[in-house]
Every structure is written in C-alpha cells, then in structure tokens.
Amino acid sequence: DAGVIQSPRHEVTEMGQEVTLRCKPISGHNSLFWYRQTMMRGLELLIYFNNNVPIDDSGMPEDRFSAKMPNASFSTLKIQPSEPRDSAVYFCASSLDSYTGELFFGEGSRLTVL
Amino acid sequence: QQPVQSPQAVILREGEDAVINCSSSKALYSVHWYRQKHGEAPVFLMILLKGGEQKGHEKISASFNEKKQQSSLYLTASQLSYSGTYFCGTEPPITQGGSEKLVFGKGMKLTVNP
Numbered sequence: 001d002a003g004v005i006q007s008p009r010h011e012v013t014e015m016g017q018e019v020t021l022r023c024k025p026i027s028g029h030n031s032l033f034w035y036r037q038t039m040m041r042g043l044e045l046l047i048y049f050n051n052n053v054p055i056d057d058s059g060m061p062e063d064r065f066s067a068k069m070p071n072a073s074f075s076t077l078k079i080q081p082s083e084p085r086d087s088a089v090y091f092c093a094s095s096l097d098s099y100t101g102e103l104f105f106g107e108g109s110r111l112t113v114l
Numbered sequence: 115q116q117p118v119q120s121p122q123a124v125i126l127r128e129g130e131d132a133v134i135n136c137s138s139s140k141a142l143y144s145v146h147w148y149r150q151k152h153g154e155a156p157v158f159l160m161i162l163l164k165g166g167e168q169k170g171h172e173k174i175s176a177s178f179n180e181k182k183q184q185s186s187l188y189l190t191a192s193q194l195s196y197s198g199t200y201f202c203g204t205e206p207p208i209t210q211g212g213s214e215k216l217v218f219g220k221g222m223k224l225t226v227n228p
C-alpha cells in the first residue's frame with residue numbers, strides 16, 4: 001500500500017506568491033491532518049478533517065492560509081500571499097479514525113519563502 | 115497546551131539506556147510517541163491510553179501516569195538506529211472540554227554514537 005503522498009517535496013517561492021501544497025491520504029483513512037514543523041515551535045496542528053469535513057481549524061495562523069478536502073483522496077493547503085515566516089516543513093498525515101490510532105505522515109513539503 | 119519534554123537533547127553510546135519524559139499541565143486521555151529521523155517524517159511508536167499502562171516496542175517501552183499527567187519513554191540498550199528526535203503528543207479528554215486535539219511537544223533529540 002502506498003503511504004501518504006505529498007507534493008511538491010520542495011518549494012522555493014518569493015514573498016507574495018501563492019503556494020499550494022497537495023496531499024493524498026492512505027486509501028480508507030477517514031481523518032486527515034495538516035501539520036507545520038519549525039525549529040522554534042515544533043510540530044503544530046494547522047487543520048484536521050474527518051470524513052472530508054474540517055473539524056478543527058483553530059491552528060490555521062491567519063486568513064492567508066486555507067485548506068480544502070474536496071474528496072476522500074485529496075487535500076490542499078494554500079497560502080496566499082506567502083510570507084518569509086511561512087517557511088517551514090508542512091506535513092500531511094492520515095489515520096483510520098481521528099486520534100484513536102496511528103498517524104501516518106507523508107514525507108513533507110519543505111517551503112522556503114524568500 | 116503543548117506538553118513539556120525533558121531533557122531536550124541526549125548523547126549516548128551504543129548500549130546505554132535513556133529515559134524521555136513528557137508532562138502536561140492538563141488532564142490527559144492519551145499519550146502518543148513518535149520518532150523522527152533527520153529529514154524524514156515522524157514515525158509512530160506507540161499510544162498509551164490508561165493510567166499506569168506500560169507498552170513495549172522492541173527495546174522501547176513507555177509508561178503513562180494519568181494522575182501525574184506524565185509519560186516516560188524508556189530506551190534500553192540503545193542502538194545506532196535509535197538516533198532521532200522523539201516527540202510526545204498529548205490528547206485531552208473530550209469530557210473535560212478538550213477539543214480532541216493531539217498536541218506535540220518540541221521533541222527530544224537523541225544521538226547514539228558507536
């Protein structure tokens with residue numbers, strides 16, 4: 001079985017540009033999570049979907065960030081406009097059902113905003 | 115609230131033991147442990163759900179003291195492959211106003227040398 005697939009793996013962009021990160025969860029998993037990892041703050045939960053519905057988006061930093069899950073096999077995290085402080089590794093993770101079990105992380109998307 | 119992990123970093127020689135602590139200021143429903151190797155995604159180690167429960171994974175075991183709101187990860191006879199950053203994630207009980215949200219600590223960096 002393929003794991004969680006994220007793209008792009010690396011993204012370098014200039015301040016003000018729009019960034020879209022993509023995630024394909026493991027087939028059959030009902031929950032999907034977007035995390036951001038930085039040295040200063042560690043792993044932060046941005047948003048959590050269950051059955052394609054956003055359950056908790058309290059971690060989304062500001063209106064520049066948005067996330068969608070149009071179907072069970074695809075999610076996007078968009079930053080518009082991007083800023084240098086958004087530079088981080090963004091992980092997508094999926095699980096069978098919420099936090100009752102293991103989170104399977106993708107390999108991450110490393111974003112650098114110049 | 116983000117759990118506090120201690121120590122922040124440890125350097126061991128192969129074969130030595132280590133203990134990683136995770137504590138929360140709030141009541142806990144569960145504690146999750148993950149290991150992340152440099153440049154890779156976090157990988158699940160174990161979940162502890164009940165007070166005093168102990169679980170094992172190869173030579174890695176953990177305990178969870180629900181009353182003290184603490185968990186400890188025990189690494190016995192460490193191997194080179196144990197090097198990485200260890201994260202604990204804590205989940206509050208929903209009945210106590212928790213948001214069913216897994217919050218990760220900042221991690222403990224373990225280096226195992228030959």
